[in-house]
Amino acid sequence: RKEVEQDPGPFNVPEGATVAFNCTYSNSASQSFFWYRQDCRKEPKLLMSVYSSGNEDGRFTAQLNRASQYISLLIRDSKLSDSATYLCVVNSFMDTGRRALTFGSGTRLQVQP
């Protein structure tokens, strides 16, 4: 089982739609969670951190459910510019005790006019 699992999509939605992605993680000791955005042939960029209480940044809302070990990202009023791959990222500890990020394979979103 992968440490971080995401539906690869693609999710094809019209402009203005609301779309939600989920991500599950296997390490119950994970403490920090993020969503990164990656445009085609570009590097990943931090979109937002995910806090236990849930957090919102404009049209984007992230939620964490520790009991079920999943993270969600909700995008309201989708724009064409939201088309990208969204990576779910979880911090984990290596055998050495050092922190490292584990990345999901990403969910591709295509917003259509």
Next chain:
Amino acid sequence: DVKVTQSSRYLVKRTGEKVFLECVQDMDHENMFWYRQDPGLGLRLIYFSYDVKMKEKGDIPEGYSVSREKKERFSLILESASTNQTSMYLCASRGRGRYEQYFGPGTRLTVT
């Protein structure tokens, strides 16, 4: 803004060649990372460094080595390139006590 740069955007090498990928960050970050990204597999950690001259293996270190002689620079070395090392290579850095990582633009390496 954090700036992470990589020496090449595209690179084509022959099987058996020694390959150097360079990464430089300008934010005085202690931690630096090398990943490779392949379709369907996501980003996989090759090596990381938490200080000058310090390194630790990631999930897939075989066939790679690294060097960190200066804080701002982290090099990935393919001792003898093979076709299965054809991939997108991404460098990242992170400040002490932080979780978020900042990525360079990536190097798309093709080994023929």
